[in-house]
Amino acid sequence: MAGIRNNGTTRPATADARPQVRPATEGWQQKLDEEGRPLLQFASPKRGKPPVHWADLSVDERKAAVIERGLPAFRAKQLSTHYFTHYTDDAAAMTDLPAAGRDELVAALLPPLLTEVRRLTTDNGDTIKFLWKLHDGALVESVLMRYPGRVTLCVSSQAGCGMNCPFCATGQAGLTRNMSAAEIVAQVVAANRVLAEGGLGGRKKGDETPDRVGNIVFMGMGEPLANYARLMSAVRTMVAPQPDGLGMSARHITVSTVGLVPAIRKLADESIPVTFALSLHAPDDTLRDELIPVNSRWKVDEALDAAREYFDKTGRRVSIEYALIKDMNDHAWRADLLAQKLLERGRGWVHVNPIPLNPTPGSIWTASDRDVQNEFVRRLNDAGIPTTLRDTRGKEIDGACGQLAAADA
Numbered sequence: 001m002a003g004i005r006n007n008g009t010t011r012p013a014t015a016d017a018r019p020q021v022r023p024a025t026e027g028w029q030q031k032l033d034e035e036g037r038p039l040l041q042f043a044s045p046k047r048g049k050p051p052v053h054w055a056d057l058s059v060d061e062r063k064a065a066v067i068e069r070g071l072p073a074f075r076a077k078q079l080s081t082h083y084f085t086h087y088t089d090d091a092a093a094m095t096d097l098p099a100a101g102r103d104e105l106v107a108a109l110l111p112p113l114l115t116e117v118r119r120l121t122t123d124n125g126d127t128i129k130f131l132w133k134l135h136d137g138a139l140v141e142s143v144l145m146r147y148p149g150r151v152t153l154c155v156s157s158q159a160g161c162g163m164n165c166p167f168c169a170t171g172q173a174g175l176t177r178n179m180s181a182a183e184i185v186a187q188v189v190a191a192n193r194v195l196a197e198g199g200l201g202g203r204k205k206g207d208e209t210p211d212r213v214g215n216i217v218f219m220g221m222g223e224p225l226a227n228y229a230r231l232m233s234a235v236r237t238m239v240a241p242q243p244d245g246l247g248m249s250a251r252h253i254t255v256s257t258v259g260l261v262p263a264i265r266k267l268a269d270e271s272i273p274v275t276f277a278l279s280l281h282a283p284d285d286t287l288r289d290e291l292i293p294v295n296s297r298w299k300v301d302e303a304l305d306a307a308r309e310y311f312d313k314t315g316r317r318v319s320i321e322y323a324l325i326k327d328m329n330d331h332a333w334r335a336d337l338l339a340q341k342l343l344e345r346g347r348g349w350v351h352v353n354p355i356p357l358n359p360t361p362g363s364i365w366t367a368s369d370r371d372v373q374n375e376f377v378r379r380l381n382d383a384g385i386p387t388t389l390r391d392t393r394g395k396e397i398d399g400a401c402g403q404l405a406a407a408d409a
């Protein structure tokens with residue numbers, strides 16, 4: 001680390017001579033609060049709530065719901081099997097339920113939540129991006145990706161986002177509303193249905209992985225920790241064994257956040273050890289204040305302390321997300337400062353996932369050059385921080401979050 005001591009607020013004198021591009025918005029205006037700072041929206045605007053759905057309910061509430069409709073409790077298990085094991089909410093397919101009143105029952109308890117607006121598939125077929133319309137017309141996206149040995153779904157947790165990060169397409173329109181737990185879960189159910197129908201290509205010969213979503217990343221639209229209760233309800237349903245839930249493993253669910261420190265602490269105290277990711281993007285407050293507006297509330301050191309606490313309480317190694325932006329946050333001294341700040345908090349608790357920025361064309365926001373990316377990764381690895389460059393899936397289908405919904409709005 002070249003012996004540089006740095007409090008993170010200034011660029012060291014020995015730093016490389018590359019320019020420092022500062023964040024600025026182009027072609028759109030960042031919403032500001034009364035004090036002229038980037039507006040942060042934590043509370044969901046009041047809009048018509050989505051209908052309550054089977055996946056919003058606990059197992060006991062599901063039983064109560066069928067009993068209330070004059071049916072025996074065991075019907076709840078049948079409905080759950082249809083939805084969470086067969087991924088269907090089609091009454092006609094539920095032939096084990098009494099035909100009389102079946103349509104009404106399903107319409108009441110499993111109302112449709114997502115309407116497919118568009119589906120974009122990469123040329124080799126291993127990535128599908130879905131654009132969904134919610135009951136009130138709000139648009140959200142999810143992205144289904146096949147990797148060797150696993151299938152990952154990137155899900156949305158809010159329509160829009162209130163965190164106002166200037167490089168993120170979702171932030172530009174602000175927060176429309178929180179998604180319900182069932183709207184979050186429904187993205188997984190829909191993806192599993194597509195998989196069951198053979199809709200995701202790219203499967204290699206000899207790949208024996210079950211053809212269903214095994215990994216979930218909360219890296220679609222929204223700030224999951226700003227929608228905490230519904231996020232946790234959705235996660236509980238994802239990890240509940242089938243047929244009461246999707247039977248997924250918590251460690252295969254990644255919750256990614258800009259760094260809402262009190263919510264990170266709360267998450268660490270849940271007994272569901274999901275994988276935790278912090279979107280850091282800069283190790284110095286000077287730059288992070290501009291890149292991640294919530295840094296005005298919780299600084300780099302506070303966010304990293306909370307991330308370390310997450311590891312201490314759960315034993316789960318945390319991920320640091322770092323979008324490499326040319327001449328903005330990709331300087332060698334920043335790699336060194338990041339390594340220093342992580343090592344100050346110990347070894348073996350964290351790994352770094354740099355990802356080349358997925359830019360909107362023609363802006364100052366450009367992905368770093370390949371050699372700069374490699375140098376950034378090398379410095380972290382040499383310092384003893386496991387670091388792997390992530391690939392950018394689905395560029396040709398506007399994989400960067402919010403791009404498709406933004407184009408349709």
Ligand code: SAH
Pocket residue numbers: 163167168169218219220221222223224256257258278279321322323355356357358359400401
């Ligand atoms: N609000 C959460 C989760 C949604 S964004 C969060 O910020 O973590 C998921 C990840 O995509 C975050 O790390 C985010 O910073 C990153 N991201 C957003 N826009 C991007 C872009 N244009 N290129 C690369 N990564 C981007």
